[in-house]
Amino acid sequence: MFSLSEGDQRYQQQYQQHFQAASEYLDELTEFDTMLAGELRPLWQDLKGKLKYEVIPGAGYTMSTRTRVEFRDYLTLLYTKVHQQVSSESQLHNELYLMAIDVEMMTARFFDISSSEYGVMGLSASQRAIDPLRMANAFNRQLRKLEKMGIPRNLKRQLERVETKWRFIEDSVVNYKDEAAFLTVFFNKKQIGKILTESTDLIAAT
Template structure:
């Protein structure tokens, strides 16, 4: 199943659970907005990883298509964020729209440059990475503001699984960056956590998720599959300077995130 179709099916699952178990009105609207915003964060983060892969794999057109797919997903999620619960979230939503438009324009120009001349200058790529970090920070601010103004808090297990998805995406982006032709030169300043630290955190949190008492049989099976895939790439992630395998990490990280999003939807359904 493609990531786009998976996102649609997960949204349908959560929407069904909200309709069945949530009271009508703002709580349901807020839960849907928070899901859309989470998916927007994943897609926006992925566009940067897709770009690094496109650069590192010498213009492989599959990654150009993946950039387009991630942009389309992010745009669809942003468009779905229509009804904000308060003035603060409305202002942040407007700011996010502008920042996203600027970022998308810069990304598309860089993709065009790569297609035309086969390389890009370093500074625009560093600037794009900085823009992406700013987008992630703004998305998180809006995520928290929606919860504050609506009084609708994301349940702990659902939030835990969402954060794990975002961490996996962050790791994948970082690995793709390090595997790109100019490596860490693309970092563009700012605080970037060591990949070893992120890998250790992911492994510890995944182990904790597997021990969660509330896990259903289906969730246990999904987490077991995620764990198997994680172990397959964990050594490569920790030893990123040796035998770089960006295609493998990219493929498995996408699959791991899909599994985590299924777990997140199942937690949301059970906790509604």
């Protein structure tokens, strides 16, 4: 968002907040999976100092191609490992957690491609493990599955809100269409993440 908004300071502040949150989540992960946290931590520590946007003539606010590649590799590893860990336990709160992760990863790829000089051509074979089309199809199947389950009414309403917001941005995210819609994608993906987190809390309270 900082890049696509051509350096809007509001998003620079959020960018820094996300840095802090990422480090905190990694600390929390250590309590649950020491090996995975140990694998990710040195990669993240190395990346933190490189994830800076610079003004490049003719390209605006962007980051170096090398750093972008390293960050894509990091996200691919993170996505793959988390899915392997969480999907092994088929529980409703885990399914909602994975749905939230998938939305974050799909929209992250949308913003990545939208701000990249080379677009999808810059993706390596391994980085294509984050495949928005495949992930969107799985997300839609999961929504259908949850609709058929005997879930509490308040949770069902939450998921209906998720679906409404997802339908609004799905085509742009999956097909990298309408890059000018980045504000709409950003707002709705934040709302989807918030709703899914609230839904997980609802399950914990029942």
